[in-house]
Amino acid sequence: MDKQVRMEIRRANGTRAVTKPVQKVIGPEYSMSFVCFECKTSNMRQYDVTPCDYPNSSVCPVCGNTTINLGRNFKPPKKSDLAQWKKVKFLVDNGFVFQKIRVERNSIESIPYPETLSEAKEFVVRYRKWAIKRAI
Template sequence: MSSSYTVSFACLECCKSFKRDSELSKGIPNELPCPNCGNVSYNLGRHFKAPKQSDKKQWDKIRFLVSHGFRFQKIRPHRDNNDSVPYPIDLAEAREFVERYKEFSLNIGDAT
């Protein structure tokens, strides 16, 4: 019996998100076609909370983070501590975040 894992996907074109269950034994895809517009939607993990579709500033921040390899994965800079770093609340903080935690960025194909 295989385990199922629910993850959030977000389309950076139409600014919509959706969840999908994936079987862990088959792997979790990094990208899926957006069910709304057909463009690429990105796996942003199970903790991602999408902003309102109309919140362009938040979607700009998300695009920036994804394009720099941050897909809302847990960032734990200290090996002896399980505390995660909170994700930035705006684009200005996102720029600082990307610079500070660049060693934790993911290299997953071309995002945005």
């Protein structure tokens, strides 16, 4: 008697409880970039919480310093691109953590982030209303 047959017999006489297949809980497959300015790395992280409950910061797996949550929209520059990293740091220091900036109500159009540090300097002034002040 093979295993399959024995199993069927046990199911039929009730000695083997029929279990339903486990329903996989589908959570938000929501990765966010956590950026370390110390070693200029970015790691995508997922947490088992709703996106708005993701932590603002975490620990860098590379160097152990603090990483900053820059959300889903952030694309890290090359490690060697120091000018871009400087720009990103400047934006973050001024409350621009790559959140979407929508100036028109009920519009999905968002303001593109600046390309250079000098553009970023104008950007943080122009859009200061949208700056986020949060504890790291």
